[in-house]
Amino acid sequence: MNGANSFDAFARYYDADYGTFTDDIFFYQELARRTDGPILELMCGSGRLLLPLLEAGHAVVGVDVSATLLDLAHQKIYQTDRSAQATLAVTDVRNTLPKGPFAFAIVALNSFMHLDSTTDQLQVLRNIHDVLQPGGILVLDLFNPDPRELLRQSDNLVLDKTFTLPDNVSVQKWVAQSIDFATQISQVTFIYDEISPAGDVRRTTLPFTMRWLYHYELEHLLARTGFVLEGVYGSYDLEEYATESELMLTIARKDVSPTGIT
Structure with a gap:
């Protein structure tokens, strides 16, 4: 866990x-x-x-x-x-x-x-x-x-969504997954890019494991x-x-x- x-x-x-x-x-x-x-x-x-x-x-x-x-x-x-x-x-x-x-x-x-x-x-x-x-x-x-969808998502970096924080900072959320079908394990990484009005990027990377x-x-x-x-x-x-x-x-x-x- x-x-x-x-x-x-x-x-x-x-x-x-x-x-x-x-x-x-x-x-x-x-x-x-x-x-x-x-x-x-x-x-x-x-x-x-x-x-x-x-x-x-x-x-x-x-x-x-x-x-x-x-x-x-x-x-x-x-x-x-x-x-x-x-x-x-x-x-x-x-x-x-x-x-x-x-x-x-x-x-x-x-x-x-x-x-x-x-x-x-x-x-x-x-x-x-x-x-x-x-x-x-x-x-x-x-x-x-769905094994077909899991395979499609595996080892790809996908822009999941964009949203704005309460302090008016714009965020891009990216998701990467690595799928192991033998163990039913997905190694997931959420990447949150905070983008300032000046274009500066602050990145937070959150890796975690999930099992379907x-x-x-x-x-x-x-x-x-x-x-x-x-x-x-x-x-x-x-x-x-x-x-x-x-x-x-x-x-x-x-x-x-x-x-x-x-």
Whole structure:
């Protein structure tokens, strides 16, 4: 798993890069409305998802390995009138999670892919299982791997987007990936070029590792850690999962049968 330093350096760009993404908000709000109890978001970043869930009336707990990202989340939450219903904790999700029981656990926007070994994946799923209430819900939002697209992206430098920071600095974001199909590992590098009005460039390079999963591989991991698969969907509108789907949006429930965890 990638360390805190990578994500601390990411904090300057996080909200401008990802903060405007809202496609998944309604999906999580609707699912949260049907649960009865507090919500845990793992690898919550700067609170992009926590804040709308909090404002919708839910008690939320967010954890992340980056104290800098959590500081951003705290600043946003403190400005609401529901800050007493929010808890933030710096933690490595492989080691420990806040005590529950939680009704709903979320790992959004490919964050589960930062766990780059089966050992880590299983450990985190077991940790989630331990803090969910019986019958509690887990959502894993992952991209649906397309080998042809991964091959196309491998070893290319791509201009992903441009955006402007709050201090009015223009940023170009470049992405490079090196794909290893044998291990299902993508070595990713984000390059943020800050361009001043005078044309000077300040570059920040953020390398990290991600591991993609396939449908039945994920189903097996969930079964081994005490979850029952509720459904796999291809979009936040719960469209049927198919080969061409962009997402592998997985909903699982904590198994209450006495079969145990392997």
